[in-house]
Amino acid sequence: MIDFSRNHFELFGLPARFRCDTAALDRAYRTLQTEVHPDRFAAAADSDRRVALQSSARVNEAYRALKDPVSRAQYLLALHGVDAMAETDTALSIDFLERQLERREAAADAVAARDARTLDAIATSVRAEIVDREAILADLIDGAGAYESARAAVRELRFLTKLAADLDDSLGELEDVA
Amino acid sequence: MALLQISEPDAPEAPRERRRAIGIDLGTTNSLVATVRNGIPVVLPDDHGRPLLPSIVRYGEDGVTVGHAAQALQARDPQNTIVSVKRLMGRGLSDLSDARRFPYRFIDDPGMVRIGTRAGPRSPVEVSADILRSLRHRAELALGGPVEGAVVTVPAYFDDAQRQATKDAARLAGLEVLRLLNEPTAAAIAYGLDNAAEGTYAVYDLGGGTFDISILRLSRGVFEVLATNGDSALGGDDFDHRVYCWIIEAAALPPLSPEDTRLLMVKAREAKENLTLHPAAPVVANLANGTKLDLTITAEGFTEITQNLIAKTLAPVKRALRDAKLQPSDITGVVMVGGATRMPQVQKAVGDFFGQPPLTNLNPDQVVALGAAIQADALVGNKAAGDEWLLLDVIPLSLGLETMGGLAEKIVPRNSTIPVTRAQEFTTFKNGQSAMSIHVVQGERERVADCRSLARFDLRGIPPMAAGAARIRVTFQVDADGLLSVSARELATGIESSVSVKPSYGLTDAEVARMLQDSFAHASDDMAARAWAEAVVEADQLVDATQSALAADGELLTSAERASIDAALAVVAQARAGTDHRALAVASAALNHATAEFAARRMDRSVAHALSGKRIDAVA
Numbered sequence: 001m002i003d004f005s006r007n008h009f010e011l012f013g014l015p016a017r018f019r020c021d022t023a024a025l026d027r028a029y030r031t032l033q034t035e036v037h038p039d040r041f042a043a044a045a046d047s048d049r050r051v052a053l054q055s056s057a058r059v060n061e062a063y064r065a066l067k068d069p070v071s072r073a074q075y076l077l078a079l080h081g082v083d084a085m086a087e088t089d090t091a092l093s094i095d096f097l098e099r100q101l102e103r104r105e106a107a108a109d110a111v112a113a114r115d116a117r118t119l120d121a122i123a124t125s126v127r128a129e130i131v132d133r134e135a136i137l138a139d140l141i142d143g144a145g146a147y148e149s150a151r152a153a154v155r156e157l158r159f160l161t162k163l164a165a166d167l168d169d170s171l172g173e174l175e176d177v178a
Numbered sequence: 179m180a181l182l183q184i185s186e187p188d189a190p191e192a193p194r195e196r197r198r199a200i201g202i203d204l205g206t207t208n209s210l211v212a213t214v215r216n217g218i219p220v221v222l223p224d225d226h227g228r229p230l231l232p233s234i235v236r237y238g239e240d241g242v243t244v245g246h247a248a249q250a251l252q253a254r255d256p257q258n259t260i261v262s263v264k265r266l267m268g269r270g271l272s273d274l275s276d277a278r279r280f281p282y283r284f285i286d287d288p289g290m291v292r293i294g295t296r297a298g299p300r301s302p303v304e305v306s307a308d309i310l311r312s313l314r315h316r317a318e319l320a321l322g323g324p325v326e327g328a329v330v331t332v333p334a335y336f337d338d339a340q341r342q343a344t345k346d347a348a349r350l351a352g353l354e355v356l357r358l359l360n361e362p363t364a365a366a367i368a369y370g371l372d373n374a375a376e377g378t379y380a381v382y383d384l385g386g387g388t389f390d391i392s393i394l395r396l397s398r399g400v401f402e403v404l405a406t407n408g409d410s411a412l413g414g415d416d417f418d419h420r421v422y423c424w425i426i427e428a429a430a431l432p433p434l435s436p437e438d439t440r441l442l443m444v445k446a447r448e449a450k451e452n453l454t455l456h457p458a459a460p461v462v463a464n465l466a467n468g469t470k471l472d473l474t475i476t477a478e479g480f481t482e483i484t485q486n487l488i489a490k491t492l493a494p495v496k497r498a499l500r501d502a503k504l505q506p507s508d509i510t511g512v513v514m515v516g517g518a519t520r521m522p523q524v525q526k527a528v529g530d531f532f533g534q535p536p537l538t539n540l541n542p543d544q545v546v547a548l549g550a551a552i553q554a555d556a557l558v559g560n561k562a563a564g565d566e567w568l569l570l571d572v573i574p575l576s577l578g579l580e581t582m583g584g585l586a587e588k589i590v591p592r593n594s595t596i597p598v599t600r601a602q603e604f605t606t607f608k609n610g611q612s613a614m615s616i617h618v619v620q621g622e623r624e625r626v627a628d629c630r631s632l633a634r635f636d637l638r639g640i641p642p643m644a645a646g647a648a649r650i651r652v653t654f655q656v657d658a659d660g661l662l663s664v665s666a667r668e669l670a671t672g673i674e675s676s677v678s679v680k681p682s683y684g685l686t687d688a689e690v691a692r693m694l695q696d697s698f699a700h701a702s703d704d705m706a707a708r709a710w711a712e713a714v715v716e717a718d719q720l721v722d723a724t725q726s727a728l729a730a731d732g733e734l735l736t737s738a739e740r741a742s743i744d745a746a747l748a749v750v751a752q753a754r755a756g757t758d759h760r761a762l763a764v765a766s767a768a769l770n771h772a773t774a775e776f777a778a779r780r781m782d783r784s785v786a787h788a789l790s791g792k793r794i795d796a797v798a
Contacts, residue, residue, distance in 0.1 A: 038658040042557035057599040
């Protein structure tokens with residue numbers, strides 16, 4: 001069975017870095033699930049089945065946390081005692097917020113006008129900014145070890161990721177109706 | 179008759195005994211049971227060779243009948259002949275937008291509707307258990323003994339209440355449920371293992387009453403569901419109903435009796451099936467009200483009245499792709515499952531959407547049961563080391579809690595890989611609040627009123643604290659069957675409360691007691707069926723052994739001896755054609771007796787033969 005005291009990176013035998021070899025993560029995830037999944041213990045004693053359920057759920061949780069860049073960054077900061085989403089410190093810079101507000105308004109207009117092309121252009125610019133934030137985070141976390149300074153970038157990345165998902169949903173709905 | 183079975187002195191040991199495991203596809207229209215034999219999944223047919231069991235149960239004057247016999251009487255006795263019961267699983271009367279479509283006497287019980295029948299009120303769980311029991315008996319006859327474990331399939335888009343109801347039905351039918359398996363995933367297993375497929379596949383599963391779409395990644399023996407979506411009240415039945423409505427309109431029929439309604443539903447289905455191969459189909463019927471119908475429906479007309487049903491399946495397909503972050507062009511292949519995918523216009527719509535013709539080389543009726551059998555075989559431990567594969571499935575709908583203002587807070591988002599455990603902390607709303615009411619819901623909507631309510635329970639004994647000071651951790655755990663249990667714990671005091679989301683559809687204690695009593699009543703049927711199964715196995719072995727002995731050493735017998743053995747064989751064959759397990763056991767015993775002297779002579783010859791051919795130390 002798995003060692004519940006190890007952190008997510010240790011569980012998969014990966015270095016605790018923001019730049020992540022996702023292929024290696026996928027492989028390690030599948031290898032671990034092959035060993036611990038409840039299907040392997042369907043005919044076993046109740047106690048073994050319970051352990052398999054807990055172990056498999058733990059592996060799923062670790063995989064989910066590391067697969068997504070926002071939660072991976074948050075988790076890395078937490079490992080270094082930094083809470084990226086602390087309630088007392090949720091403010092984003094005014095510049096950043098203004099830019100996103102403009103984007104949201106433009107997106108709402110595009111949806112109202114059923115203008116998929118404009119909506120798609122906004123989504124593309126958001127995705128470019130996501131790539132940019134990820135590069136910043138890699139430098140701050142993996143390079144400088146500047147976990148405190150990384151907080152703002154993590155929050156911005158989370159905001160942008162949510163925005164990109166919302167834009168994709170709106171695009172999808174436009175296409176559904178089309 | 180052990181004496182007749184003489185094995186070679188140095189023959190290899192008998193292979194490790196395989197455990198009897200089955201896969202069951204409990205369908206809206208038809209159900210099937212399959213098993214793995216010699217490494218190959220096979221559907222087990224009934225004693226007339228028919229693989230499909232119509233999912234129809236009749237509560238008649240003389241007891242319960244299931245399948246073809248019930249189907250034959252459905253138009254004569256529609257109120258006591260239950261079809262499409264799967265649509266009612268885990269559903270209350272208010273959930274059924276199409277309740278008028280069923281001619282049943284519905285009884286609105288909290289949580290799950292019941293049906294008034296000649297045999298008394300029956301819940302959908304009990305009706306489904308009657309279908310499952312029939313399949314269990316079929317399997318036990320075919321496999322020669324009790325079934326040790328079953329995988330039962332459910333639509334991927336079934337919610338917790340529908341899954342729980344299915345598991346309860348299987349238990350009520352005396353089955354040990356190894357796993358509830360999502361139907362499209364079962365199909366992917368059967369398809370993927372058969373074709374050594376790699377890549378990203380879409381499984382489009384349009385059954386009798388449910389629609390599922392699952393996107394799976396198949397890679398080196400791992401089946402990973404990336405996203406699933408669907409509609410648990412959309413299927414081939416709805417196409418039949420469109421044709422039915424068309425008939426009513428075309429013939430300008432007045433309101434019909436339940437008998438005529440059911441007759442026309444049957445005619446509508448026949449016409450639909452007819453249109454799969456022909457450009458037009460006749461609809462001819464003599465109604466009890468004296469009307470003689472003679473209509474023709476064309477393929478174009480059928481396509482027109484059903485096109486928005488097909489469109490209704492494509493919206494979930496798009497949502498699933500979006501959740502998987504994929505485009506239609508990323509899909510390696512599209513596997514079609516469910517009898518309704520035989521309709522040419524469904525195949526065309528799906529082919530157009532994905533830009534490739536769908537894969538139809540599998541029997542769409544059987545592939546789910548075959549996949550379930552493969553999974554059952556693996557779960558009971560019959561699989562050899564080395565040919566192992568792994569299944570990673572997801573929950574179809576988000577799970578959450580009601581928070582202030584009637585809003586749903588999602589705890590486990592849809593398409594989370596199971597098993598999954600997720601906890602969230604909540605706090606109190608008022609000063610000195612001593613209890614917290616936990617309302618568990620499932621669905622994607624923001625407002626609790628728009629989600630499905632799964633369970634309510636209270637966490638009591640919270641010590642008096644200021645509002646917002648208590649910390650209550652609520653933990654959701656979804657197991658590998660996709661079933662939820664929830665616990666709540668106040669972190670300062672450790673006070674704990676938990677619920678497995680079982681009572682959601684409101685089985686009362688009295689109802690559970692009655693079901694158990696009923697199952698005891700059925701137990702005598704079960705025992706008779708088991709005794710028969712055992713008698714059949716014994717008789718068949720005996721007849722086989724006797725016939726091969728006669729072929730090998732028949733010359734050891736006088737013609738009178740030979741005649742008495744032949745007569746005993748004939749008596750066994752006669753009893754085997756009947757249903758009385760005692761008669762068969764007596765006939766077997768008589769055959770055994772008639773062959774005793776023959777067996778002794780064969781043994782003598784065999785020993786002499788062995789001794790003549792081998793050195794003495796080889797027989798010692």
